[in-house]
Amino acid sequence: MTNKISPIIGLEVHVELTTKSKMFCGCPADHFGKDPNTQTCPVCLGLPGALPVPNQKAIEDTIKIGLALNCQVNEQSHFDRKNYFYPDLSKGYQISQYTEPFCHDGFLLLDSGKKIRIERVHLEEDTGKLQHTTLNDERVSLIDFNRSGVPLVEIVSQPDIASSEEAKEYLKKIHAIVKEIGVTTADLEKGQMRLEPTVNLNIDGHFTPLVELKNINSFNFAALAIDYEISRQTAAFEKDGLEKSKSNKQTRGYDSVKKITFLQRQKEEANDYRYFPEPDIPPFRISPSVVEKLRGQLPQLPDAIITDLVSLGIEQRFAKLVYNKPKIMNILNVIARRNDVAIQDTKIDINKLVSLIVNKKIDISSDISSQYKKLTTVGETNAGKLTVLVDEILTQNPKVVEEYKKGKTAVLAFLVGAVMKLSQGQADAQTVSGLLLEKLK
């Protein structure tokens, strides 16, 4: 087969906001690990006559997320009711946003420079949780409403993502951003961030049926699920040639043990949620000055911090590892900006330092420059010993040396690695590389 296969991937990301109270009532929003139904009230239980009162902080947090994702903020906005039945949905409808989300039309840049368009960022309420269990030998489904009404932000991308790698990078960046602006702890294991890729393929202009992957709670699983879908859909299309239509959209789950996706629901037709404006909550007017105020409250975002670090001479791979670690960032800022006289003299190689810190060779709670000195001078003072090691490796690998001399310079990395291994990680890679190049001339 020589078909050209292009995956088309969109991502819906749900993020629970870490506000003090829930979206429409005064109950605590922190529900993780609490005894069932201990954090409820008439509003989030959907009792007769109860009314929602919106949480202003949650709205501001949503707008902040939108701004961080380069979105436009709607000056006019309102909540809608999304009507559907499910036992964990206390009112028989979810208060969400449909026609006028708080934010729309933003984007996120991948490191490659590729722009992933963001369709919308809206606010809604989380549902309760069902527990299927056995009580007194009877199979029962219990409902815990602690999570009911917790503010949930939905970030919807356009289907601009072309691979599981891109999806993973996008997700990691979203995660980094929402955490950095301090609106959520976004703990995936606690379900505070839930991932829903929609995947189909363009095979030579034929589009395979849409698949929505539901409630994935790890970036790796999301990538694995997408890859599984790509191969599954490719195989399915080869077999049945079925193309996307209004009636064959599927919802699938991901089984992380079997590493497969499995069918949850075949949609016969589009769900009719009978959206209409929530009459219990007046519409919002969000003035440009409020938007600017919230924009002013945004901290420096991860990509900007990383760019800063890079401009200080720190390699991007290291910058990505340390940008969100405040203690390390403090040290780097001091050292990299050379504004600490005591450290100036030591001529610290900033990347070497970061590498040592990241690999936990340096204990950042005690004196850094002396540790650095001790660790780095080993390689240099034993230059003689290092030459012995280099010679040893060259002798052990005549074929590789030959390849190098034929012009396959990429094998140098292998030789450097071998010397490093022999030195038990003590040697400095650049020094080793220099020595090798000398010998191989």
Add this chain to the structure above:
Amino acid sequence: MNKQIHELSVIELLRGLEDKHFSVVDIVSHYLDRLNRFNPILNVYLSTNENALAQAKQADEEIKKNGFIKPLIGIPIAVKDNFLTCGLPTTASSLVLEEYYPQYESTVTRRLLDAGAIILGKTNMDAWAHGSSTESSQYGPTLNPWDIGRLPGGSSGGSAAAIAARLAPVAIGSETSGSIRQPAAWCGVTGFKPSYGRVSRYGVIAMASSTDSPGPIARTVEDAALITSVIAGIDKYDATTSPREVEPYHQLLKRKDLKGIKIALVKDYLLPSMRTEVKTLIQNAAKHLESLGAKIEEISLLDPKYSIGVYTVIQRSEVSSNLARYDGIRFGHGRESFGDEAKRRIMLGTYTLSTGYYDAYYKKAVAVRSKIIEEFENTFKQFDAYIGAVSPGPAQKLGATQNESMFGEMADVLVNPSSIAGLTSAGVPCGFVDGLPIGLQITGNQFEEAKILDIANLYQQTTDFVKFPKYD
């Protein structure tokens, strides 16, 4: 005092208590006695408060200790059964909520209790407030105290009948479209619909969320004003309540004439199908207001039939969503317990919100609603109020709703526009046709409660249409 306790208004009861003519226990036991005698005939109350006497004793103690700090201390009150009340079952006259005991108190009853009022019991209504007859109650209809072969109107039929038969000095109702004013008219008593957003809906079983307005049904406009001043005002549990300050409405009833007041008589509300006698009563009312100094002008407004269309679509849509929570999992009873009217409304509302129909129905209805609101805004630039009949005719016979799924809409055609625009309006007795009371509506702009109550009070003070059928 020559009058018996049940003949006294709230203001008179408070005065009597202050003058120590009787105690709260006297008042409450007098009413409980009347309830025992007449409720079995009229089916006004669905449940009564077993602790009423004990609470009356407490109120007497409190008066001894603190005097009359609380504005409604010791006043018994009847509450429509769609207001959540702790310790009293709240069913909205539906079997779905049979024996349902609320976990929290509605804001309106909370404020009444805090003001010292004592709930006598919960009054019958159309199930879920769907209707204008109280005939759709799943606990049987309330009978009109003026003629027990007739309907009391609805949906607050029990509350209106309670006032007419003097089974409570004052009652609470709720109006989505006419549900306070229309039963008040059919029972010959005073009903007051505050503006939408003036009184909290928290703890009121929702009917149509965008028009539901709680309000009083009373003997007099003065009592209605007093009750409104207690229950109105912003509520942190209802985002649609207005932050505007609440005025002491009962203390602002000062007019001795209507000089400088411009009142519109809406020609289109004198329907061709209406009986001449009703039209005459409304024209008489206009003349009377004119004699008090008001300037009366006939105007034309959008045919009220458009309001009915708008209201029917919006209300059914909201109902279909609001009743979704009664899914059979909680509250003890399944969906099979819904009556026919609720089922009809759920089906119609589900249809009007469905993909492909939303634009044709819901969206169009919202657009027309904006037109109606705009028309009223213009009207109130020139006029202080408009008047018309509350209902096209007097109370209809029991069974009149049979096979008439639009019965309520026809009975409420003249109050419908004001409801969908969220206006405030008083309904006061303005005469009799065939021995049955007829109601006049005096309607004003949003949040003009003080002005409308003042005009209505003067009308009531200078006319003699407040009568009560004999239940002794």
